[in-house]
Every structure is written in structure tokens, then in C-alpha cells.
Amino acid sequence: MLRSFMYMVAGLSFSAGPAAALPARPPLHKVASLKITVLSTMLADRGMGEWGFSVLVEADGHRILFDTGLHPETVLDNAHDLGIDLSNVTDVVLSHHHGDHTGGLVELRQELSKKSPSAMSRIHVAPGIFLSRRQPGRDDEANPTIAVKAAMEATGAVFVVHGKAEEIFPGVWLTGPVPRPNPERYYGAPESIVTDGRLVTDSIPEDMALLINTDKGFVIVAGCGHAGTINTVEYARRILGAEPAYAIVGGLHLFAAPDSALAWTATRLRAAHLGYLLGAHCTGIEAVFRIRELAALDRKRAVVAAIGSSFDASKGIDPLALAQ
Numbered sequence: 001m002l003r004s005f006m007y008m009v010a011g012l013s014f015s016a017g018p019a020a021a022l023p024a025r026p027p028l029h030k031v032a033s034l035k036i037t038v039l040s041t042m043l044a045d046r047g048m049g050e051w052g053f054s055v056l057v058e059a060d061g062h063r064i065l066f067d068t069g070l071h072p073e074t075v076l077d078n079a080h081d082l083g084i085d086l087s088n089v090t091d092v093v094l095s096h097h098h099g100d101h102t103g104g105l106v107e108l109r110q111e112l113s114k115k116s117p118s119a120m121s122r123i124h125v126a127p128g129i130f131l132s133r134r135q136p137g138r139d140d141e142a143n144p145t146i147a148v149k150a151a152m153e154a155t156g157a158v159f160v161v162h163g164k165a166e167e168i169f170p171g172v173w174l175t176g177p178v179p180r181p182n183p184e185r186y187y188g189a190p191e192s193i194v195t196d197g198r199l200v201t202d203s204i205p206e207d208m209a210l211l212i213n214t215d216k217g218f219v220i221v222a223g224c225g226h227a228g229t230i231n232t233v234e235y236a237r238r239i240l241g242a243e244p245a246y247a248i249v250g251g252l253h254l255f256a257a258p259d260s261a262l263a264w265t266a267t268r269l270r271a272a273h274l275g276y277l278l279g280a281h282c283t284g285i286e287a288v289f290r291i292r293e294l295a296a297l298d299r300k301r302a303v304v305a306a307i308g309s310s311f312d313a314s315k316g317i318d319p320l321a322l323a324q
């Protein structure tokens, strides 16, 4: 099931050697049907909004919950309001350790496992998510996801740590930690990481995205964008090939970015042929509109996400009422 990025890199580098010794690199699988539905974000015409993020990803019949919102009950209640049954979702991705992405997981597991014991039982993370953190001037643990891990493992759930890009279902990839060659520093949180008895700036090294490979290009699902939007787009192109960035769904942490940073980001998204942006959570309202303008999108292709809004690979964005 897992296909590692290292295999692809090895295949590419060996291709410069004697051709007879080389197996051909197999073509990458492309997902035929894809729908991504927002279950936690700020704006809501239905259900309850919050400062948080969660989406349900449905790709060729595989269902994955990406992030779990802030409050324990938000994703459960919003899914119920939207008529979405999450009890047959086994796989959960946690993009990073912040509580607005991991706060609903224990409640989801406890409630949904009553109906289906495997619900929310396999949790995908990247290295660094369980590092001890501190708030300035305090000694108590500031990483809420350490307690989430203990509570989940007590129910029999398992955590799968992805140290590199891996294909978790055909055409569905996790980036693992994202290389950061560009000057995108979107991690201004006050927490520090505890390392060898001293504190270092928390760059949120575990921040990872989900990639879905389609015949129209790749789709990125980002939680909070701490690794940087363009860093993630460039890494997706390394993993999946120089395909168009067909869509980005999620939080890009651009809400407080100055105009110059928004222009820098939008110019590069335009060059990557971005087709759709469903900007949720910390993307910011002004940032969505600015990217719409500067990346040559329109109101059907660059939308502020609301609870229940969705992106479908064949139909585009359904914004629901308020954000249309």
C-alpha cells in the first residue's frame, strides 16, 4: 500500500545509468473521483463555525478525515447536520500538533467507535508532532496533542509516523515533513520546542499536507500552512511530477500576511496554473480575494470556505450560500 518517495528518487537517479539494469518507473496512479467537504472552519451557513479546520476527503471510495477541528464536538455535530456518516472512516490525518486541528479527535473516536470499532483508529502524523512545547514563562506542557495520543492509544488506536512522502491509498499521498527553501515563515505561535533542556523556536517541523493525484493535476489539502504554500506546491511537484496545481483546499496561514507576501504567493500560484482555491481557516478572507485577483481566478474558482462547502474534481467548488 505504501509507496515511498525515495523509490521514485532512486528510480530517477538510476535512470542516468545503464538502461538494461533499470526497471521502468511505474506510472503514478491517478484518482478518478474526488470530493472534499469542509467540517470545521470559521464561516458557517450551516452547522457551527470555529477557529479550526477539518475536511472529509473521499477519493475513489477511500474516506479520510484530515484534521479534527478545535472543540471536541464540532466535527461530529457538523457532520450530523450535513447528513454525513463518519463511522466508516478509519484513517485520520493530523497536519500538525495545534489544538485547532487535533481537538476533536478523542471525542470522534469515542462516539463513532460505538457504532464501528475501527472508526478513527489509524492516525497519520509526521515526526515532531509529539515534541514537548512551552509557552513563554511557563513550565507546563503546551502541546495538547501529547495528551490526545495517550487517550487515543488507550482506546486501541494506532499512530503511523510518516518521515517522508508516502502513498497511503492509490493516488493519495502524504508529504511527510515539507522542505522549506522559500522564505515563508508562517509559524508565529509563541510556543517553543524543548530540546536538550533549552528552548528553540517552534517552526512546526511536523506540518504536512495531503496530496491527491488526478488527471487534471494535483490537489493539495493543507491544515494551517505553516510549512508555506509555495514550499508545499513545489514539493508536490517533486513528488508527483510537474503537473498543474489543480486545486488547493484548506488553511494557508495568510490572514496576517502583508500585501507584498500575498502578491509573491499569488504570482507563484498563477505560474503553477492553480485552478481552484477553497480557502479555509487561517487563509484569511482578504488573502482569498487577493489571490483570486492576482492568480487570475474568479468567484467560482477562489472561494472562502464555509462549513459544508466542498470541492469536487469534476464539478469544482460548491460554496453554499454566503460565500458564493
Ligand SMILES: [Zn+2]
Pocket: 096, 098, 224, 226
Ligand atoms: Zn497551526
Ligand SMILES: [Zn+2]
Pocket: 052, 053, 098, 100, 101, 223, 224, 251, 281, 282
Ligand atoms: Zn490552525
